[in-house]
Amino acid sequence: MAGGRALSHYLPAERLHFAWDNSLSPVLEVEAGAEITIETWDASGHAIQRNWTSDDLPKRVRKPGVGHALTGPIAINGAKPGQTLVVEIQEVRPAAWGWTSFGPQRGLLPEDFRHHFLQIWDLQENNAARGMRGVSVPLAPFCGVMGLALAEPGQHSTIPPRRVGGNMDVRQLTAGTTLYLPIEVEGALFSVGDAHGAQGDGEVCITAIEMDSTTTLRLSLSDTPVREPQLQLLQPPTNIGGAYHGCMAHAPDLMEAAKNATRYLVEWLCQTTHLDADQAYVLASVCAELRISQIVDAPNWTVTAFFPLSVLQ
Numbered sequence: 001m002a003g004g005r006a007l008s009h010y011l012p013a014e015r016l017h018f019a020w021d022n023s024l025s026p027v028l029e030v031e032a033g034a035e036i037t038i039e040t041w042d043a044s045g046h047a048i049q050r051n052w053t054s055d056d057l058p059k060r061v062r063k064p065g066v067g068h069a070l071t072g073p074i075a076i077n078g079a080k081p082g083q084t085l086v087v088e089i090q091e092v093r094p095a096a097w098g099w100t101s102f103g104p105q106r107g108l109l110p111e112d113f114r115h116h117f118l119q120i121w122d123l124q125e126n127n128a129a130r131g132m133r134g135v136s137v138p139l140a141p142f143c144g145v146m147g148l149a150l151a152e153p154g155q156h157s158t159i160p161p162r163r164v165g166g167n168m169d170v171r172q173l174t175a176g177t178t179l180y181l182p183i184e185v186e187g188a189l190f191s192v193g194d195a196h197g198a199q200g201d202g203e204v205c206i207t208a209i210e211m212d213s214t215t216t217l218r219l220s221l222s223d224t225p226v227r228e229p230q231l232q233l234l235q236p237p238t239n240i241g242g243a244y245h246g247c248m249a250h251a252p253d254l255m256e257a258a259k260n261a262t263r264y265l266v267e268w269l270c271q272t273t274h275l276d277a278d279q280a281y282v283l284a285s286v287c288a289e290l291r292i293s294q295i296v297d298a299p300n301w302t303v304t305a306f307f308p309l310s311v312l313q
Helices: 054-059 254-272 275-288
Strands: 008-011 026-029 033-041 068-075 086-094 096-103 117-125 128-130 142-148 165-167 179-181 190-196 215-222 230-231 244-251 290-295 301-308
Touching: 008 026, 008 068, 026 033, 033 068, 033 190, 086 190, 096 165, 096 275, 117 275, 117 290, 128 142, 142 179, 190 215, 244 254, 254 275, 254 290, 254 301, 275 301
Parallel strands: 008 033, 026 068
Antiparallel strands: 033 215, 068 190, 086 179, 086 215, 096 117, 117 128, 142 165, 142 190, 179 230, 244 301, 290 301
16 A cells, blocks of 8 residues: 555456547556556457458458557556656466467568468467467567557557557567656556567567457656657567577668568478468567668668577477
8 A cells, every 4th residue: 555545456458449549538547656457458359259260351340440459548646748657567468369360461571471361379388379280389478559648639540659659569578577658648648458479579470479468567657758668678688599590681671671581481481391371471470580680781781580490399
């Protein structure tokens, strides 16, 4: 207790929103330093079902609004523009299942993958995701969207990340990490969602292992300003140990190099395993690490797509 107020709260996913909007009334108001356990829905807002196949994806009905299903907003008493919201991630507990999908004109390689594909994952076995034969993806759950309301009025899509956070999809935002977000409105108005069971750097097919979660966070305030989000890790920025295979690409444009490195990785997986191209693309999205290897040796920059071999059983 602090000043007679409980510092522990539970927030069910009873009222969701699908856009950033600083006119939304808070679903919860807490004191700085409060710990909150929050239910989140998958990014689709339960539009995708566990018994679906790829053939069902075209019938998906989009939820109202312009983006992810988010729980919130949460107001922090005393939070003011210019301060920083400190988000200590205590736990992100996965649901029993998740999904990864891609569709036409989306993802890093829309030219290569022009159809719908859906992979359903079982998340209940030994902290790993299973669903493809001979594949076990270690879980490293985190919330892809954590952010604050913008100062600008009106509705804003949740899809692009912004200076106040949002859909950053930084896979290192797992339990033990601390996130720092710049506050632009009174009360901060924090929202969270888009939980992932596992994701690779780049999330190249446009989705990770999308899932519901029960997420516990501690929210506090700092007077040290940040211009855009920052984070502090307790460990190196990778979660899968062992040997890796890397596919490099070189180009005068980083996006071209990233696309080609991912293409080469998909090709390599198809050449060396039983996986088809759709499965390889999904697997790259949920556990490969897309890194800028060098950006100073003009005219070509180097991007490497690293793949953890331990995922292949």
